[in-house]
Amino acid sequence: MHDDVANDVRSEPFRAGESVVLRSLHTLGSHGRTVAFAVAGRVLVDDDDVAVVASPLGSAVRRRAGTGSGPNARLVLPSDWNGSYVEDRWFGATVVRVHPKGAAWSVWRWHDGTQWLPDWYVNLELPWVRTSIGFDSQDWTLDVIATRDGAGRWSVRYKDEDELAFLTDEGLVTETDRTMIERTGEDATAAVHTGSFPFETDWSRWVPDPKWSAPQMPAGWDAVQ
16 A cells, blocks of 8 residues: 655645646556546645645535445445545535645635634645645555644644555555554644644635636646656
C-alpha cells in the first residue's frame, strides 16, 4: 500500500484561483498504479511551505465503480473494481484542504459561505506531490477528527479504524504499514493538542471566494506516469 514519496513533476507553483485536481494514487492489483479517487478544486495558496485547495459545492469527483466490501460495504477493493469511475460532485459545504509541505497529512475544514463549521478533519496520507494538473497523494484510510469547544479545549477521535483493520486482514495493508499509519495518527493528534500549524492559524485568509464556479475534471485526469 505504502509507495515511496515522488518528486514534484511541476516546479512552478499554481496561481490563486487556478483549477486543479487532487488525486489519491494506489497500486490496485492487476490494474497497477492508478487513480483511486480524484476531486477538483481551486488553489488558494501554493508556495514552498503550504498548499491550500478549496473544493466548492459541485466540484467534480471521480471514484471507483464497483461493489463495495468491508465495513458497511464502503470499500471498493482491487478485485471489486471494474476499472471505470463514477462521475460525481462534491456536496455539502465547500471544503478547504491545507497541506503543510512534506507533512503526512492535510487538514480539512468546511466553510458554509458564512462561517467555518466546527469539525477539523486530518486526512492521513503521503505528502502531496505537485503535478502538471494538480497534486497527487495516497490516502491512508485512517483519519483524525478534532473538535474545539468554547473554552478552546480540543477533543480528538479516530475515524475509519475498522476499514484499516479490514484492509490489513485482507492483506492489502501490511502490519508494518498499519503501525506506521497509526503512529502518524498519534503524531497528528499531538499536533492538534500542541497547536502546531495550521491548528492555531488564522484561517480567515483561506476563506474561499464565494464567486468561484465549481471546477471540472481536467483532461487527462486519470493518466498516471
